[in-house]
Amino acid sequence: MPRLGWNANQLQEKALDVRRDIITLLANAGSGHSGGSLSCTDFATALFFNRLRVEPREPMWEKRDFWNFSIGHVTPVIYSVMAERGYFPLKDLLGFRQFNGHLQGHPSAHDTPGIEVSAGSIGQGLSIAIGVALASKLDKNPRHCWCIMGDGEQQEGSIWEAAMSAGHYKLDNLTAIIDVNRKQIDGDTVDVMNVEPLADKYRAFNWHVIDVDGHDIQAILAAFDEAENTPGKPSVILARTVMGKGVSFMEDKAAWHGNPPSHDEAKIALEELGTDYDTWYKRLAESEGSRP
Amino acid sequence: MTPEFEWKTTREGWGHGLVDVGMTFEDVVVLVGDLTGSTNVNFFKEKFPDRFFQMGIAEQNMANVAAGMSLVGKVPYYATYSAFGVGRVVDQLRVTSGYTPCNIKIGGAHSGISVGPDGATHQMMEDIAILRALPNFTVIAPADYDQTRLATIAVHEINGPCYIRFGREKVPVVTNPADSFEIGKAQVMAEGDDATCIAYGQMVSEALIAHDLLLEEGITLRVLNMHTLKPLDEDAIIMAAEETGAIVTAEEHQIYGGLGSAVSQVVCQHYPVPMEYVAVMDRYGRSGKPEELLDAFGLRHNNIIRKVKKLLDRV
Numbered sequence: 347m348p349r350l351g352w353n354a355n356q357l358q359e360k361a362l363d364v365r366r367d368i369i370t371l372l373a374n375a376g377s378g379h380s381g382g383s384l385s386c387t388d389f390a391t392a393l394f395f396n397r398l399r400v401e402p403r404e405p406m407w408e409k410r411d412f413w414n415f416s417i418g419h420v421t422p423v424i425y426s427v428m429a430e431r432g433y434f435p436l437k438d439l440l441g442f443r444q445f446n447g448h449l450q451g452h453p454s455a456h457d458t459p460g461i462e463v464s465a466g467s468i469g470q471g472l473s474i475a476i477g478v479a480l481a482s483k484l485d486k487n488p489r490h491c492w493c494i495m496g497d498g499e500q501q502e503g504s505i506w507e508a509a510m511s512a513g514h515y516k517l518d519n520l521t522a523i524i525d526v527n528r529k530q531i532d533g534d535t536v537d538v539m540n541v542e543p544l545a546d547k548y549r550a551f552n553w554h555v556i557d558v559d560g561h562d563i564q565a566i567l568a569a570f571d572e573a574e575n576t577p578g579k580p581s582v583i584l585a586r587t588v589m590g591k592g593v594s595f596m597e598d599k600a601a602w603h604g605n606p607p608s609h610d611e612a613k614i615a616l617e618e619l620g621t622d623y624d625t626w627y628k629r630l631a632e633s634e635g636s637r638p
Numbered sequence: 639m640t641p642e643f644e645w646k647t648t649r650e651g652w653g654h655g656l657v658d659v660g661m662t663f664e665d666v667v668v669l670v671g672d673l674t675g676s677t678n679v680n681f682f683k684e685k686f687p688d689r690f691f692q693m694g695i696a697e698q699n700m701a702n703v704a705a706g707m708s709l710v711g712k713v714p715y716y717a718t719y720s721a722f723g724v725g726r727v728v729d730q731l732r733v734t735s736g737y738t739p740c741n742i743k744i745g746g747a748h749s750g751i752s753v754g755p756d757g758a759t760h761q762m763m764e765d766i767a768i769l770r771a772l773p774n775f776t777v778i779a780p781a782d783y784d785q786t787r788l789a790t791i792a793v794h795e796i797n798g799p800c801y802i803r804f805g806r807e808k809v810p811v812v813t814n815p816a817d818s819f820e821i822g823k824a825q826v827m828a829e830g831d832d833a834t835c836i837a838y839g840q841m842v843s844e845a846l847i848a849h850d851l852l853l854e855e856g857i858t859l860r861v862l863n864m865h866t867l868k869p870l871d872e873d874a875i876i877m878a879a880e881e882t883g884a885i886v887t888a889e890e891h892q893i894y895g896g897l898g899s900a901v902s903q904v905v906c907q908h909y910p911v912p913m914e915y916v917a918v919m920d921r922y923g924r925s926g927k928p929e930e931l932l933d934a935f936g937l938r939h940n941n942i943i944r945k946v947k948k949l950l951d952r953v
Contacts, residue, residue, distance in 0.1 A: 477703035477706020504730075507698055
C-alpha cells in the first residue's frame with residue numbers, strides 16, 4: 347500500500363524507534379548531526395508512515411509522492427525513517443558515514459536507493475521540489491511534493507527566489523515543512539540572523555501558512571490535511587520544534603547541531619529513550635530488512 | 639585570399655534547435671530567466687507555450703527547478719547569459735545537477751569577449767574552466783549557427799547535465815548543415831602537416847583564415863574544431879601532435895582552465911610537442927565593438943599566424 351495512514355499512537359511508537367536509531371547510528375559513526383535530526387523526528391515519521399504515497403522497494407514508482415530534505419545534514423533522521431519504512435535494511439544504518447557503506451554524510455542520489463537528488467549545500471532543495479511540482483502539473487500527475495527545510499536555512503537568498511516562484515505558479519501540489527528549532531551552528535537563530543517572522547514572510551510570498559507544534563503528532567497530521575487540501579497556493583508548515591528533542595542533555599542546545607553523542611552519552615540517551623545501547627545495536631545489526 | 643563567409647548568430651541556432659528537438663520529444667521543456675528574446679527561446683515559446691517556463695531574474699532557482707523537473711522525466715533546457723547560468727549558480731550545478739546527476743541542458747548565451755559593448759561583466763570567459771572541473775558535465779562550444787542547432791538537438795541523447803556555449807554577435811558559418819555532429823569528436827576543418835590550430839566557437843573561423851593566409855607562404859596549418867570541451871577528443875589531439883609536431887590553441891576564454899590547458903594536459907601526457915596559446919591573458923574584458931575587442935585581446939587570425947610561426951621556429 348503506497349500510503350500507510352498510520353494513526354497517532356502508532357506514529358508515536360515509531361518515532362521512538364527512529365530516535366533510538368538516530369542515537370545508535372550517530373554513536374557508531376562517531377560523527378554526524380544530532381540536534382536537527384531529533385527535532386525533525388516526529389513530523390518526518392508522520393510524513394513517511396502516515397502520508398507519503400511511496401513504494402520503498404520501487405523508489406522510482408511513477409506515481410510516487412516526491413520528498414526531499416533540503417537540510418541535507420539531518421541524514422541520521424532521513425536514513426532512519428527510510429530504513430524503518432523499508433527502503434533498505436536497518437543494519438545499513440551502521441554503515442553511516444563509513445567508506446564501505448552507502449549512507450554518505452549528506453544525501454547522495456548516486457549512492458543510496460530512494461534518495462532522488464543529492465543535497466548538502468542548504469538553500470537548494472525547495473527549488474528542486476518546485477521543479478517536480480511544476481512538471482507534475484504539466485503531466486497531470488496527482489503527486490504531492492514535500493520539501494523539508496530548516497529555519498536557519500531561511501537565511502539563504504536562494505530560498506526566497508524559490509518561495510517567490512512557488513507562489514507565482516500557485517503550486518498547491520507543494521508543501522514545505524520548516525523545522526523551526528530556533529538553533530544553528532553559531533547559536534540562537536534570532537541572534538545569528540533573525541529569520542522571523544516566517545509566517546508573515548511566506549504569506550507575503552503568496553503561500554498558505556500553517557503554524558504547528560512540531561512534536562504534537564495529532565496537530566502535525568491535521569496540518570498535513572490542511573496543506574494537501576488548500577487550493578491555489580503552496581503551503582508551508584512551520585513546525586515549532588526543540589533541537590535535540592527526546593534526549594534531555596541535547597534539548598535546546600545549539601552545541602548539538604553538528605556533533606554525535608559519545609558511546610557513554612549514547613548509553614544515557616538510549617536509557618532515556620527506554621532501551622539500551624547493546625539491545626538497539628543488536629536490533630540494527632541483526633536485521634535483514636524491515637517492512638512496516 | 640581569405641574566404642567569404644555567411645554570418646549568423648549561434649544563439650539563433652539554439653533557438654531553432656530547441657523547436658526541432660521539442661517537435662521530436664515531448665519531454666523537452668524550456669526555462670528562461672527574463673531573457674526570452676536575446677536567448678532566442680521565443681521560437682520555442684510560440685510553438686509550445688505549455689512547455690515554456692518564465693522563471694524571472696532568479697537563476698539559482700531556475701537551475702534547480704530544471705533539476706527537479708528532470709527527476710520526473712522532463713528534459714529541461716534553461717537559457718540565460720552564461721555569466722548567470724553558469725557563473726551565478728556554480729553551487730547548484732556542483733551539488734544538485736552534477737553530483738546527483740540531473741539531466742539538464744544549459745544554454746549559455748553571451749560568452750566571450752565578442753559580446754562587445756556590454757563590457758566585462760557580461761563577457762563570460764571562465765565558463766569552460768568552471769564546468770570542465772565538474773564531474774558528469776558535458777561541455778560544448780559550437781562553431782556556428784548550424785553546429786549550435788545540431789548540438790542543441792544532440793544533447794537530448796545524453797542522460798546528464800550538458801552545457802552549450804554561444805555568443806551574442808553574428809559569426810561566420812563554417813560548417814555545413816549536412817555535416818555530421820558527434821559529441822566528443824573533433825572536426826577536421828582544414829588539412830595540414832606543419833602545425834595544428836585547435837579552436838572552438840568563433841575562433842574556428844579565425845583559424846581557417848589563418849590557414850588560408852599561411853598557405854600563401856607555403857605553410858600548411860591543420861585546423862581542428864574542438865566543439866566538445868568535455869569529453870575531449872584525445873585521439874584527435876594526439877594525432878595532431880604526432881603528425882604535425884606543433885599545436886596552437888585558440889579560444890575566447892581565459893588562458894587558465896580553458897582549451898589550452900586541456901590540450902596541454904593531453905599533449906604532455908601522450909606526445910609532447912611545442913605549444914602556443916591564443917586566449918584571454920588573465921584579464922577581464924571591456925566595452926567596445928566586437929572586432930575592436932578581438933583585436934585588442936589578441937584573438938585574431940594574425941595572432942594565430944604569429945604563434946604558428948613562433949612554433950615553427952622552435953621545431
